[in-house]
Amino acid sequence: MARRTGPARICVTNAKGGTGKTTVAINVAGALSERGRDVLFVDLDPQGNATEGLGLLEEYDAAPPTLFDVLTDGDQRDRMADLVIEHPEMDVVPSNIDMLQAERELTIADLVARATEGEVDVDPAALSALAVNVAPDTVAGGHALDTLDDALGAVEDDYDYVVVDSPPFYGKLTDTGIYATRNILVPALTEATSERAIELLIDQMSALEAQTGITVETLGVVANRVETTGEDETMLEWFEAVFADDPVWEVRKRVALQRAFSAGQSIFAYDPSVDMADVFLSIAADLDRQFDYAEVPA
Template sequence: MSSDTAARPATVCVTNAKGGTGKTTIAINVAGALNDRGHDVLFVDMDPQGNATEGLGLLDAYDAEPPTMFDVLTDREARSSIDDLIVEHEEMDVVPSSVDLLQAEHELTIADLVAWAKTDPTVDVDPATLSSLAINVTPETVTGEHALDLLDRALAELHAEYDVILIDSPPFYGKLTDTAIYAARSVLVPALTEASSERAIELLIDQIAALESQVDIEVDTVGVVANRVEQTNEDTAMLEWLETVFDDYPVWEVRKRVALQRAFSAGTSIFAYEQTVDMESVFLDIATQIETRYGVERPEVPA
């Protein structure tokens, strides 16, 4: 683990490349639960679609002029401006996504190629030639054997202090997702209790193993959140499968509730929503697991 990562607060990436798992809803409500327990939370939206940014009522930030998260990731000179991107929400601080992040996969791929050309003596390619294909990336942007540490380096520039950082990853495999997992070194996995989720979970496990091998890191698993659970035979079978595959980790069950979507539409977690939702205890349990697993001390409540 890099010194910057080791010095940062507990950082968790909420990730699953299968779309429609409710990943963003899970991430927002875990952040809400951590806030409810007294923690200062930073929510980083790395999804180019900006679902979390929109779900937190910050759609204007998604269309903001540069510099944006894209520039913070890909432009070394803009990296320190990450503090300027932070938007306040009633429950958490947010680094919003941006429409510019749609270009990030290409840019991060070029950055990785630049790193390869700079560090492998057998590669007869001028890094400057590669960077001419990019928008922001230059040979100076990339200082190691790979470029998956660009979010890690950006988060190290934060001046504000947080107890927990939550990263909402894109719903697909690629450089952005790898960059988010690399920065966090820990994942929380949302999954639907339907048969099609099995392949997605297997691919995620393989993807994390490949990342660990490629850049010599260890990625911890906080647990799995079985989302939109109903009382069907398929749900029961999938819960059993998840508990078998993740036998060393907690598997939480979030029942299907209309109020979860209503809170999302209202721009809050269920903890700030006007209607009480019986799933609050599940998200509080996830928050407690993050506290326990990563030594996050709960602030003392004044008497």
């Protein structure tokens, strides 16, 4: 069972592009909401796909402070509540065009942390001069991956779940999302190229655990856009073998999921009669079980 001392945190992640990661994240969050859970959705992807898929595209061009500032400026770490936008299904912390600079900024912050600890022979002040917001006095410890973790502390008590949609690449920004949640839900396509992507994901989790001393739990795999081919069947068997201790859910390819995305909604607000809605409800029910949410609110 996933450990929970407060609201449950989940990072939906897979660095392989085209897996439907954001669609899975939105519909899992929508299913949790459908079960009566209060959900905060955080779009950590600089491309802002989830922000668009929740109908909040204007927020992507909003003026500062933005999620970029909260993640990279220690003096604004407590302003997460100012970024929360109400959506009919869930609250949302949108991405922003400024997030395109976040990977570079967090990389510098991590180097500043290591320099401050004496791990690298570089003047931390010289490194911070290359950054927009990072300063040596705002970075503590041997890494700088705790910024989202700290920022969520100011808002998460209002929620049962925090669902983070990670970028579709490995780097400091993705590591920041996983560090904050300690729990991952993995969307994957039922095609042979997913094998390498899953192997890289496992390696990345091991490296992050070794660097930071945390433990990352896998909550399950969402086999996405499944069709009735031999390759799909073979990959489903492979997922079941590799993730023998974790649930594997099958989401069939449905055009309604893309239409819901275009409408700025989960499938539950768009058309709950679509058969895949039941699969996402099953995912939500299993997450409730894993996080020891025993009762569904009335």
